[in-house]
Amino acid sequence: MKMLGILKHSIRYCRRPVAANLQSTIGSTNSNKRTLDGQLDLRCTHVRHVHDDAKRVAEHESVIFRQMFDGETYTYTYLLGCPETRAAILIDPVYEMVDRDVKVAEEMELDIIYGLNTHVHADHVTGTGKLKELLPRFKSVISKSSGAKADIHLEDGAEFKFGNQCIKCLSTPGHTGGCMTYVLPEHAMAFTGDALLIRACGRTDFQEGDSGKLYESVWRKIFTLPNHFYLYPGHDYRGFSRTTVAEEKKFNPRLTLDKEKFVQFMKELDLAYPKLIDKSLPANLKCGEISKEAILGSEDVLSHMGNH
């Protein structure tokens, strides 16, 4: 009970297995009372532990994290912040969404100092140029092998730091020649760009795309991360927000093919959508909708190959 006095927002919680309650109405004789300090009483009746709220805060704030979406191009932008120094980064910012990103970072008292691109995007304009104009300290970051201009270039195996946070850089080419996966080992998170999408992957038919290389990148780099690591993709077209290494190893309909079949699949996908290449290029055109068709339509190609 001493802990309850120390913690401002003390909460008890239930952990005991309880059979599904199938009463038609579930009420409470203790209907939302308040604790002595005016907080809502969130205790559940089957109390086993006193919740260490201070620990929970620390855990939740070990890294500040927000996933943000651009519905026009189906692009995810990630805001990551160091809770101690307030230094922050954006991964794959979108030009049109920069004002939103800067505003929310300001409100969260975060100082965006880097913008990391996972690769040279072909389906949306990166926000890093606009961010450089808006924020005097801001630096753009991309892989050296991308061949793109940037303030900082990263090589395979590099460690990149913001505040007290550490990112490990994995070169994962195949979608483009310079794709990079950014891993936060401490937080069991990896940002895969278009190398690996949820139950899908990026196309490989332009920008030094190479389906054999992509297959190796995914299996030798991303899929050798621990099974429980969360994977956050560059895009999603079906409303998913994250996946895990374990899930994609087992259920990604493309990457669970053997290498030869995967290469064949990626080739047939292009044959099925020949107009996409012209429409996706040049870089920086907004072709999110077209990508959506390519992802959703891939099930037809897979079914021809007997995968479904």
Place this chain on the structure above:
Amino acid sequence: MKMLGILKHSIRYCRRPVAANLQSTIGSTNSNKRTLDGQLDLRCTHVRHVHDDAKRVAEHESVIFRQMFDGETYTYTYLLGCPETRAAILIDPVYEMVDRDVKVAEEMELDIIYGLNTHVHADHVTGTGKLKELLPRFKSVISKSSGAKADIHLEDGAEFKFGNQCIKCLSTPGHTGGCMTYVLPEHAMAFTGDALLIRACGRTDFQEGDSGKLYESVWRKIFTLPNHFYLYPGHDYRGFSRTTVAEEKKFNPRLTLDKEKFVQFMKELDLAYPKLIDKSLPANLKCGEISKEAILGSEDVLSHMGNH
């Protein structure tokens, strides 16, 4: 070092504050080597701690959680699972997305036994009816005060359990007469439905909507949760995925008004969009786009009131 031998995916990580590295190219002399068991070596050079990977897995799996989006109606559906019993729930499933939700739950070896609606939706058809057809054990759940048909009705203060997980139910009327916020105290999460949206709130001009009641619900219930609790809304129209109690208390442009001004604002919002009422009703019409206009357009109303 003994711990390293025990843990399969042992990772070291860096916590020491490191000045921003502004070298133009950041490489590594230890480019993605592998550990003895074939895992990628994710160590950062400034090692302070040996990462307790087993603890991290336990932390990550204290509740299974996926946020899913329906781009047609801008609705978030939440899949929550008990890692021990595999019992799972969906909060606010959308009719058209049920097949997606059921498939991903199957792949994650989760057994969806309940579908909880935060309220009677007017902008999309709930998926709970379809889920009852697909899953024999599935039960629909909603507040008693909603007046809606369901297998289980909940009252303010009720505790609702799935597997070893416990949800505390907070009655938060105002958007509709029967709105419920579902809180997982152990995981510092609350699902607010349309009572509170990120930097916004649900409309209050139909279905027993009452802006005075909504104001009280938010301030007396949602905003008295601990500051660090994550809030997950029923919709978002700008690409945000979550917020915190602290942020909304400070930056929600509507709820930071005093009560009188808030009521006036909600009234003026309707006057500015009179056609919305007819289009939003009857219930179950898909009016996501219209809601989007109402949210985005609210900045004009606020600016007239001198709030911006």
